[in-house]
Amino acid sequence: MDLIDQILIQTINGIVTGMILALVASGLTLIFGIMDVVNFAHGELFMLGAYVGVLTLSATGSFWLAFVAASLVIALLGAAIYLVTLRPLLGRDPLTTILATFGVSLVLQNYALWQFGPAARKIQEPITGHFSLFYLDYPYYRLVIAALAGAIMGGLWLFLKYGTYGIWIRATTQDRVMAQAMGIPVPWVLAGVFAIGSAMAAASGVLYGPTVGVNYAMGIDWVLKAFIVVVVGGMGNLGGSVLAAIFISLLEAYASLWVSPSQAVIVSFVALILTLLFRPTGLFVATPK
Amino acid sequence: MSAAAAIAAAPADPLLSVEGIHTYYGKSHILNGVSLSVGRGEVVGLLGRNGVGKSTTLKAIAGLVRVSQGAVRFDGRAITALPAHRLARLGIGYVPEDRRIFPLLTVMENLRTGLDRHGVSKARKAELVDKLFAFFPRLAERRNQLGGTLSGGEQQMLAIARAMMLEPKIILLDEPTEGLMPRMVSQIREIIAALHADGVAVLLVEQNVPLTLEAGERIYFIEKGEVRHHARAADLRVDDPVIHRYLGV
Amino acid sequence: MRDRRLLIYWLGFAVVLALLTAAPLVLPEFWRRFLTEILIWGLLAMSSDLLIGYTGMVSFGHSAFFGLGMYGAAAALLTTRPPSLWLALFYGLAAAAAVAAFVAYFSTRLRDIYFAITTLIFSQIFYVIIFTSTNLTGGENGLNFRRPALAIPGLFSIPLTPAALHWFVLAVVAGSYLILRRITQSPFGMVLQSIRENEARTRAIGYPVERYKIVAVMLSGLFAGLAGVLYAIQNQFAAPDFVFFLVSGETVIYNVIGGIGTLVGPLVGAGFFLVLREGFSRFFTEFYLIPLGVIFIAIVIFLPQGLLGFARRWLNR
Numbered sequence: 132m133d134l135i136d137q138i139l140i141q142t143i144n145g146i147v148t149g150m151i152l153a154l155v156a157s158g159l160t161l162i163f164g165i166m167d168v169v170n171f172a173h174g175e176l177f178m179l180g181a182y183v184g185v186l187t188l189s190a191t192g193s194f195w196l197a198f199v200a201a202s203l204v205i206a207l208l209g210a211a212i213y214l215v216t217l218r219p220l221l222g223r224d225p226l227t228t229i230l231a232t233f234g235v236s237l238v239l240q241n242y243a244l245w246q247f248g249p250a251a252r253k254i255q256e257p258i259t260g261h262f263s264l265f266y267l268d269y270p271y272y273r274l275v276i277a278a279l280a281g282a283i284m285g286g287l288w289l290f291l292k293y294g295t296y297g298i299w300i301r302a303t304t305q306d307r308v309m310a311q312a313m314g315i316p317v318p319w320v321l322a323g324v325f326a327i328g329s330a331m332a333a334a335s336g337v338l339y340g341p342t343v344g345v346n347y348a349m350g351i352d353w354v355l356k357a358f359i360v361v362v363v364g365g366m367g368n369l370g371g372s373v374l375a376a377i378f379i380s381l382l383e384a385y386a387s388l389w390v391s392p393s394q395a396v397i398v399s400f401v402a403l404i405l406t407l408l409f410r411p412t413g414l415f416v417a418t419p420k
Numbered sequence: 421m422s423a424a425a426a427i428a429a430a431p432a433d434p435l436l437s438v439e440g441i442h443t444y445y446g447k448s449h450i451l452n453g454v455s456l457s458v459g460r461g462e463v464v465g466l467l468g469r470n471g472v473g474k475s476t477t478l479k480a481i482a483g484l485v486r487v488s489q490g491a492v493r494f495d496g497r498a499i500t501a502l503p504a505h506r507l508a509r510l511g512i513g514y515v516p517e518d519r520r521i522f523p524l525l526t527v528m529e530n531l532r533t534g535l536d537r538h539g540v541s542k543a544r545k546a547e548l549v550d551k552l553f554a555f556f557p558r559l560a561e562r563r564n565q566l567g568g569t570l571s572g573g574e575q576q577m578l579a580i581a582r583a584m585m586l587e588p589k590i591i592l593l594d595e596p597t598e599g600l601m602p603r604m605v606s607q608i609r610e611i612i613a614a615l616h617a618d619g620v621a622v623l624l625v626e627q628n629v630p631l632t633l634e635a636g637e638r639i640y641f642i643e644k645g646e647v648r649h650h651a652r653a654a655d656l657r658v659d660d661p662v663i664h665r666y667l668g669v
Numbered sequence: 670m671r672d673r674r675l676l677i678y679w680l681g682f683a684v685v686l687a688l689l690t691a692a693p694l695v696l697p698e699f700w701r702r703f704l705t706e707i708l709i710w711g712l713l714a715m716s717s718d719l720l721i722g723y724t725g726m727v728s729f730g731h732s733a734f735f736g737l738g739m740y741g742a743a744a745a746l747l748t749t750r751p752p753s754l755w756l757a758l759f760y761g762l763a764a765a766a767a768v769a770a771f772v773a774y775f776s777t778r779l780r781d782i783y784f785a786i787t788t789l790i791f792s793q794i795f796y797v798i799i800f801t802s803t804n805l806t807g808g809e810n811g812l813n814f815r816r817p818a819l820a821i822p823g824l825f826s827i828p829l830t831p832a833a834l835h836w837f838v839l840a841v842v843a844g845s846y847l848i849l850r851r852i853t854q855s856p857f858g859m860v861l862q863s864i865r866e867n868e869a870r871t872r873a874i875g876y877p878v879e880r881y882k883i884v885a886v887m888l889s890g891l892f893a894g895l896a897g898v899l900y901a902i903q904n905q906f907a908a909p910d911f912v913f914f915l916v917s918g919e920t921v922i923y924n925v926i927g928g929i930g931t932l933v934g935p936l937v938g939a940g941f942f943l944v945l946r947e948g949f950s951r952f953f954t955e956f957y958l959i960p961l962g963v964i965f966i967a968i969v970i971f972l973p974q975g976l977l978g979f980a981r982r983w984l985n986r
């Protein structure tokens with residue numbers, strides 16, 4: 132068991148986790164960059180996505196159906212949350228959005244606890260089987276996760292860059308008032324963005340579900356890490372948050388070679404502190420403003 | 421020219437009719453009962469000193485500022501409480517004072533914000549774009565350039581072009597010649613003339629009196645949030661005492 | 670006119686104080702303990718109001734100060750025989766102050782949302798450290814210790830019975846309130862409020878805004894740590910759960926519900942929330958936190974100034 136082998140394995144682990152974290156974080160970044168909303172409930176959307184996945188899977192037996200169902204259902208939930216709690220707060224201090232979404236996260240967490248109980252549930256991975264990676268039997272599924280997450284993010288990027296709705300979203304981000312004056316239905320764009328961000332969180336939840344248990348508290352860790360990623364990557368910077376997610380996950384993966392996983396998270400905290408000290412606009416932002 | 425005769429010159433069935441609107445900014449009373457009208461295809465000027473409420477009037481018509489009292493009617497319907505994006509779809513184009521083109525969108529993407537509407541066929545869109553680029557060759561050259569990298573004059577053209585993509589019935593122009601070179605000012609004159617030829621009404625807010633008198637058919641004068649005077653452009657000269665009264669220092 | 674208002678205020682204060690003092694004599698033990706806990710959480714909420722309500726800095730990091738105060742007290746009570754109340758206070762406050770200085774240094778240069786997120790992350794840093802340092806802190810299981818007596822060695826020793834403990838806590842909380850009130854009304858407090866209103870202008874006038882902010886964070890942290898010490902003494906137990914960022918979140922909830930910028934509001938908010946939670950948990954045994962969350966969201970949207978917000982000017986005389 133060479134150290135080199137271990138490092139290489141951790142590299143792959145880091146990239147896989149990093150891609151999921153990137154998917155979660157880019158939903159958060161999208162919502163923050165376009166709507167100036169800090170979505171504390173993002174982790175719970177991740178968690179509920181996983182639960183919808185569990186339910187759909189046991190009802191239909193198809194993982195991919197579960198994947199799609201979770202994304203759609205949680206997208207709707209996201210739109211509903213936006214309309215009920217965030218639209219009334221438009222124009223107020225952005226800090227009120229943290230409070231409102233924090234309240235939402237409490238409600239959603241306890242709803243999950245109430246409906247599903249504290250015991251973890253399992254999602255069966257769609258692709259079983261391992262291949263030989265050095266001394267380990269490495270599951271194929273983990274590579275599938277990374278590839279899918281990448282595909283989704285790539286799709287998002289294309290959508291934002293080329294589609295009509297992508298232009299609407301970018302225009303709304305750059306000048307909300309003039310976007311309205313150009314006939315862009317800004318209230319719907321905002322609801323749509325929140326729905327997309329929520330769907331991304333849900334998709335991550337379903338994808339990641341098979342590798343851990345699905346339970347009501349699974350979102351908490353993710354939302355914290357996602358926030359770190361968003362700040363380190365540069366708030367509102369999609370490319371930056373992807374890079375930051377992979378960077379931080381790699382660091383944690385390497386750190387867990389020497390310390391326990393629960394201590395390895397300190398690495399991400401340190402990364403945050405260093406970023407705030409030296410490059411507060413984000414490590415992966417081209418020019419510090 | 422008597423006030424009565426001037427009012428009589430106002431169109432009988434106006435495209436846009438603003439009736440005694442009031443707006444506030446916090447506790448400040450900005451518009452104090454503004455009334456004016458614009459006929460179909462008419463070019464109307466709005467003159468006044470800085471800070472009297474000219475821009476606010478346009479914003480109120482475009483739905484970007486809330487009207488607390490009074491009414492706005494457009495194309496036969498009451499539009500006072502409608503949201504801005506609905507008004508744009510109904511045919512009100514707005515070109516703000518500081519241009520405000522989308523800086524991180526390309527010229528083409530800026531145009532698309534107005535072009536991408538329901539019920540417009542691809543062929544029609546292509547036609548509109550071609551017509552536009554024929555009229556604004558400089559924009560055609562820079563179609564893939566980011567809006568923020570254009571010069572001031574080019575951004576002004578883009579702002580107007582973008583509004584034209586809505587195929588509006590009226591365009592609200594807020595000080596289009598501000599900060600532009602004299603050569604560009606004459607281009608603005610041409611653009612207004614072209615809009616007029618196309619049957620698009622124009623409500624022009626300006627500080628540039630000669631341009632306004634030349635392009636406009638009727639002129640309203642605003643002071644302290646109210647329309648105080650109304651005349652036909654043909655009856656006014658640049659050094660008219662009326663001009664001095666409402667625009668002089 | 671002003672004197673009359675002040676008179677009413679102090680009368681009100683005296684009445685409330687009298688009621689709270691009489692409480693242990695009339696309430697059954699469960700509710701007595703409940704009330705004492707409301708006071709302690711109220712103190713924590715008050716401490717964060719100094720930042721949120723008066724300086725305009727929303728902190729999600731108060732669980733760190735609270736927790737370190739708790740563990741500091743634990744350290745004192747576990748390592749000295751007999752356990753000394755004063756040492757517990759000292760250790761707890763020192764630990765909280767150290768953490769506050771650390772957090773203040775890194776986060777005060779940040780504004781608004783970034784400050785909120787950073788303080789949240791910091792409370793998690795401390796959570797992880799405490800959770801994983803099992804040898805030192807007992808890790809997940811926490812620490813158990815005995816309650817000290819209120820004593821001055823050689824002079825007297827009053828065992829902290831439930832009633833005595835309640836009065837001790839009441840005295841500390843009331844005293845803290847008065848001190849915090851004095852601080853907010855002092856020139857220092859005025860500068861803090863000026864920072865809240867318009868930071869750029871305050872800086873332009875010439876005030877070293879960062880320094881004021883750092884002091885504000887440290888003061889806030891001190892009182893939060895004090896609450897932690899009190900909690901440790903009341904419950905004879907220290908656990909990492911109290912350092913978890915959710916505790917910070919609850920603190921902010923108490924502030925928002927009660928009304929920021931009033932000092933008393935957060936305490937009322939804590940009481941309101943805790944009483945509702947107790948009530949709901951008996952009624953809706955399983956999902957009782959859901960209606961509570963909904964009420965909180967409704968307050969954020971419809972009553973952003975909080976329950977006592979209407980009295981804000983009045984409470985600050």
